[in-house]
Amino acid sequence: MTTADVALQVPVPPRRRRLRRFFFAGMALFATAIVLAAFVPEFLRFAAGTFPIPLVLHAHAAIMVAWIGAFALQAYLAAIGQTALHRRLGPYAVGVAAVAWLSMIFVEVRVLIVHPIPQNARELDWMLPGPLIYLTVPIFLVWAVHERKRPQWHKRLMTFALFLPLLAPIERFLWIPADKGFLPFLAALDLCLLAPIMGYDFYTRGGRLHPATVRATLLLLISQAMLFALWGTERWHRVASMVVHFVHG
Numbered sequence: 001m002t003t004a005d006v007a008l009q010v011p012v013p014p015r016r017r018r019l020r021r022f023f024f025a026g027m028a029l030f031a032t033a034i035v036l037a038a039f040v041p042e043f044l045r046f047a048a049g050t051f052p053i054p055l056v057l058h059a060h061a062a063i064m065v066a067w068i069g070a071f072a073l074q075a076y077l078a079a080i081g082q083t084a085l086h087r088r089l090g091p092y093a094v095g096v097a098a099v100a101w102l103s104m105i106f107v108e109v110r111v112l113i114v115h116p117i118p119q120n121a122r123e124l125d126w127m128l129p130g131p132l133i134y135l136t137v138p139i140f141l142v143w144a145v146h147e148r149k150r151p152q153w154h155k156r157l158m159t160f161a162l163f164l165p166l167l168a169p170i171e172r173f174l175w176i177p178a179d180k181g182f183l184p185f186l187a188a189l190d191l192c193l194l195a196p197i198m199g200y201d202f203y204t205r206g207g208r209l210h211p212a213t214v215r216a217t218l219l220l221l222i223s224q225a226m227l228f229a230l231w232g233t234e235r236w237h238r239v240a241s242m243v244v245h246f247v248h249g
Contacts, residue, residue, distance in 0.1 A: 020204050021079040021080075022076075022079045023196075023200050023204075024075040024078070024079070024155050024158075024159060025072060025075040025076045025079050027075070027159050027162070027163075027196060027197070028068060028071050028072035028075055028162070029072070030192070030196065031068055031071075031162055031163060031166060032068055032072075034166050034169055034170065034192060035064075035065075035068070035166070035169050037169070037173070038168075038169030038170065038172040038173060039061070039169060039172070042172070056110065057107070059103075060103045060104075060106070060107050063096075063099055063100050063103045064100055064103065064104075064165065066096050066099075066100070067096050067097050067099075067100035067162070067165075068162065070092070070093040070096040070097070071093065071097075071158065071159075071162050073089070073093070074086055074089060074090065074093050074158075075155065077089070078151070078155065087148075090148065094141065094145055097141055097161060098138075098141070100165070101134060101137050101138055101141070104130075104133060104134050104137070104165060104168075105134050108130040108134065109247060111130075112127075112243070112244055112247040112248070113247055113248070117244055117245065117248060118240075118241075118244060121232070121237050124236065124237050124240040124241060124244075125182075125231050125232055125236070125237075126182070127240050127244075128182075128227050128230060128231060128236065128240075129167060129171075129182065129185075129227070132167075132223055132224070132226075132227050133164050133165055133167055133168075135223075136164055136219075136220070136223045137161055137164050137165065139219065140157050140158075140160045140161035140164070140216065140219075141158075141161045143157050143216075144157035144158045144161060147212070152210060152212065153210075153211075153212040156197065156210060156212040156213055156216060157212060157216055159193070159197060160193065160216045160220065163189070163192065163193040164189075164220075166189060166192065166193075167185065167186075167189050170185055170188050170189055170192070171185050173188070176188055181231075182227075182228075182231065183228075186224055186227075190220070190224075193220075194217060197213055198213060198217075201213050
């Protein structure tokens with residue numbers, strides 16, 4: 001426990017104490033709401049027979065829902081003080097997260113296989129968000145596992161790992177202008193993740209950000225900066241074209 005953590009162990013009002021306990025479970029509910037808002041319209045069209053969804057994508061959806069559910073369960077157990085059970089289930093939750101990560105990679109590769117070879121540079125640029133997600137998520141997961149003995153670090157890092165894949169449903173929000181490039185989608189993701197967690201830090205820590213939030217945000221912004229550094233470059237277009245043609249055989 002750090003000196004800062006000790007300093008924060010002072011009596012707090014019941015309302016603030018409840019927020020501290022249940023905030024991360026609430027973030028799981030928020031993630032669920034984003035997923036439902038994005039995918040329920042597609043599933044309704046699927047049920048009406050106007051939007052075919054391959055069986056393998058149903059399996060992928062189930063895995064991603066399981067990951068959100070595992071996070072929600074772990075956050076709830078921690079909130080109600082079931083720490084021992086939370087720790088026993090921890091490896092299984094991380095295992096579900098790892099399977100979800102592999103599922104994301106599978107879906108990304110499947111897209112390259114079943115879709116036609118991109119014919120213009122714009123399509124190659126829109127392949128970049130996939131690597132951003134499936135290369136960054138495991139960093140947060142491994143980091144979170146490493147910090148499991150420091151709960152305040154652990155739960156924040158796991159929240160970053162939970163929210164990064166939400167870029168996929170956010171891309172389906174028709175009210176976000178796709179003609180403005182990818183920045184509006186990343187901005188929406190950052191707003192959904194950073195605004196609540198920073199607000200939580202300010203409210204519960206007397207106007208200060210937790211070091212885990214600061215460092216995780218820095219890593220997130222660096223990864224996004226790398227995306228925009230590659231976006232539209234001839235170097236990325238060559239690499240992406242090679243990958244697409246390799247996958248297509």
